Amino acid sequence: MGEGPARPRVRRDARAAAVSSHQPRKRFGQHFLTDDVVLEAIVDAIDPRPGQALVEIGPGLGAMTVPLLQRCERLTVVELDRDLAARLRRNPQLQVIESDVLKVDFRALAQQAGQRLRVVGNLPYNISTPILFHLLLAVDDVVDQHFMLQKEVVDRMAAAPGSKDYGRLSVMLQWRYAIENVLDVPPEAFDPPPRVDSAVVRMQPLPAPEGVDAQVLSELVTVAFSQRRKMLRNTLGRWMEERGVQAAFDLQRRAEEVPVAEYLALARLASPR
Known part of the structure; x- marks a missing residue:
């Protein structure tokens, strides 16, 4: 001691x-x-x-x-x-x-x-x-x-x-x-x-969420946060249109208001099948 x-x-x-x-x-x-x-x-x-x-x-x-x-x-x-x-x-x-x-x-x-x-x-x-x-x-x-x-x-x-x-x-x-x-x-x-x-x-x-392409997620998240002060309709909305992604995703928000789970759900829809 x-x-x-x-x-x-x-x-x-x-x-x-x-x-x-x-x-x-x-x-x-x-x-x-x-x-x-x-x-x-x-x-x-x-x-x-x-x-x-x-x-x-x-x-x-x-x-x-x-x-x-x-x-x-x-x-x-x-x-x-x-x-x-x-x-x-x-x-x-x-x-x-x-x-x-x-x-x-x-x-x-x-x-x-x-x-x-x-x-x-x-x-x-x-x-x-x-x-x-x-x-x-x-x-x-x-x-x-x-x-x-x-x-x-x-x-x-x-x-x-x-x-x-x-x-x-x-x-x-x-x-x-x-x-x-x-x-x-x-x-x-x-x-x-x-x-x-x-x-x-x-x-x-954490386990990888099924059906989510990491590159697609990275791209959409980068676009979403590219102009933090703007509503997502001005950034992510255009990205979704260009990709032909249709989803019940509220674009009347700013990027920092969206939970991770919702970004994942959108990436799943936009990921190649």
Whole structure:
């Protein structure tokens, strides 16, 4: 019992030394998580287990990597920074993929692992949305996802119809994921501190709705939100006419008033049979 309080302090000292020896690179959007209480809460939310196929995006200096490994024993990490990748390779428990995450084939990783993936990470805020859409391509090969993101983005991801945050991102993620904000994180938990608040989001895949073509859904949702202040008759109405889609769909609304289920129903009618 007497040794309990000492362990976090040792981790914190080692982490501080690592941060001080590596200059964060702005082009990679690097902000290193250094708060032990926050780290423990994140790992508890993930609840990794031995034998699971975990993939961490952007492990950086390994702040979350080490406590994850203590529970899951092996981990695949995706790191673009070659200096950080070289550090990570020193750990025999890690499979290091030195790459831009947008070039990683997560479906192939699942096939290699022989099971669906659990994906985690402190995502670079400057490219978080492209990463989320890239992972959407592999949604059927994923158990769940836990990401640190800009809180504003998490609010948009989880937004309900009628709110100011509800938009294209909300619809295009909620049609395949149950989304939950599990933890708010202040700027001072990072080194260097970002200029925005952060949050940890949990994304659990949902079964693909039958008869919905993803490309058709993406197209109609993009059209619907292209002019948010206008009624849908001016945007989506024209799109439906051009495609010859006839549906009992109320066009006397704005895009943010339409629930995901209604967008799916319209996409089903417009999808090739």
